[in-house]
Amino acid sequence: FVLSALCTRFVFTAVSAEGEAYWIIRSSPLKIKRYLWGKFIFFFFPIFILAEVLIVATNYLLEVTLFMMILSSITIGFMTFGIVALGIGFGAIYPKFKHENIGQVSTGFGGFLYMIISSLFIGSVVILEAGPVYILFMSQVRGSVISPIQWLFIVLSFSAVIVINVVAIFRPMKIGLNALREYE
Secondary structure, eight states, rough: OOOHHHHHTTTTTGGGGGGGHHHHHHHSSOOOHHHHHHHHHHHHHHHHHHHHHHHHHHHHTOOHHHHHHHHHHHHHHHHHHHHHHHHHHHHSSSSSSSSSSGGGGGGHHHHHHHHHHHHHHHHHHHHHHHHHHHHHHHHHHHHHOOHHHHHHHHHHHHHHHHHHHHHHHHHHHHHHHHHHHHHH
């Protein structure tokens, strides 16, 4: 949730930050697709580092197992791709190039919708991973063997997480790209 809020303020507003000078970007030889993915890369690395620091510090304070430390670090790493792509994509779908203060951009309908979709994305990943993590944890605590049905459930759950992440990365970026191409 912290990442969603942070990205609402900085990543979602990235496209609108060009302001009324956006026409310069449109008239330059820079392709809109490259422009959007450049924004994605620019914001991804600082958000990724912040996310990893937050998750590792939290896990350390909670004294979680090594398995949970690794799983949560990998999960937040992949989710960062989706959270940033959602921010850039929704920012391109709902740009506000005419604004007095860039902070106003994130308080509009697009910012609200981004926050909701981003929270749903995070929640769905957490829910999909909760079952497999419980099975793995309990088998370790009890010293029991995981059944083939449980392994199937684990594989399907993690596969669904991968699919949701891929959709969260590419779908909003594509829709945002099309929206900016049609913007006049």
